Amino acid sequence: MRIGELAGEAGVSVRALRYYEEHGLLTSVRASSGQRHYPRGAIGRVRLIQQLYAAGLSSRTIVELLPCIEDGEATPALLDRLSHERDRIEEQIDSLVSTRDRLDHLITTATRAKDVGHRCPGWVGPPPP
Amino acid sequence: MRIGELAGEAGVSVRALRYYEEHGLLTSVRASSGQRHYPRGAIGRVRLIQQLYAAGLSSRTIVELLPCIEDGEATPALLDRLSHERDRIEEQIDSLVSTRDRLDHLITTATRAKDVGHRCPGWVGPPPP
DNA sequence: CTAGAACCTGACGCTGACGTCAGGGGCAAG
DNA sequence: CTTGCCCCTGACGTCAGCGTCAGGTTCTAG
DSSP states (O other), rough: OOOHHHHHHHHHHHHHHHHHTTSSSSOOOEEETTOOOOTTTTTHHHHHHHHHEEEOOOHHHHHHHHHHHHHHOOOOHHHHHHHHHHHHHHHHHHHHHHHHHHHHHHHHHHHHHHHHHHOTTOOOOOOOO | HHHHHHHHTTTHHHHHOOOHHHEEEEEEEEOSSEEEEETTTHHHHHHHHHHHTTOOOOOOHHHHHHHHIIIIOOOOOHHHHHHHHHHHHHHHHHHHHHHHHHHHHHHHHHHHOOOOOTTTTOOOOOOOO
16 A cells, blocks of 8 residues: 555544654655655554554654564563653553543533532632632 | 742642733732742642643633633633543543553563463564574 | 842753654555 | 545644843942
C-alpha cells in the first residue's frame, strides 16, 4: 500500500508517517519512482507507535524499544528500559486516577449544591454577597 | 511568602510561577517594591495546577475551570466542561492501562524467553539465522 | 554600610510532533 | 494528451510551557 492509504487506515497524517520514517520508527520499500510502499503489517505498527506516543514516550525512546517490542529482540538493557517505562506509565495512571476522583467529587458536590441551592460545608472562598 | 519560597514549597520554578500569573492561573499581592507575595493557600493551588497540567489540560482550559474548582463557582456550562475533561481523563486512563498491560505481557514473555532460551510461539518476525 | 542573595521586567531560545507551503514528478482515466 | 489526484523533497511555521540571559532594583545578614 502507498502512504496515503496507510495514513487513512492507521488514522494519522501522511506527514506523520514521513516523520516516523525520518526518525527511524517506520521503514518503507521505495519504488523506482521514489514512492513509499508498505506491507499490511505497517498499520499495526503505526497504531502501536501512536499508542506509545499517547503514553508519553518520546520518539527516541520508542525507536530504541520498538525492535524489542515487535521482534522480541530483548537485551537485558532494553528489558530494563521497558520496565522502567512501564513503571512510569503506572505512576501516570495513579496520578490520573486521583485527578479524576478529584474532579468526580467536585462535580457531584457542585451538582448537589446547585440542585439543593446551598454550598457544601468545607468549601473555601468568600461567602455569597 | 515570596515567590522563591512558594516555588520551593510547591516544587516548581520561579519562572513557572510568573508564567502562571501571566496567564491568569495565579494571582499575587504586590508590595510597593513590586515583589509578589502569596498566601499559604497558594501552595495548594500551584500543586493543583500541576496536577491538571499532568492530566493534559492546557493552561487556557485550566484558567477557565479554576474558579469552578477552587471557589465552587459552577455554572452549568463550566460543569459541562468539567465533566467533559473528566471523561477525557478516563479515556486516557483506559488507554494507559492497555498500554501498560501490553508492556507487562511483553516483559514477562521476553523474560521467560530469555530464561528458558526459546522464542515464544506466536511471535512475528524472521526466524533466527 | 555593604555584599550577596533574591526579586523585577522584558525578551529571546528551546523542544517535539507535526502543519503547511513551494516547486516538481508519476500514473490511471477519459 | 491532459486532467486530476497522489506522491516526492526540502524547508520554514506553530504551539506550549517553560529555560535562560541581560540589566537593573530590593531585601537581609553581618
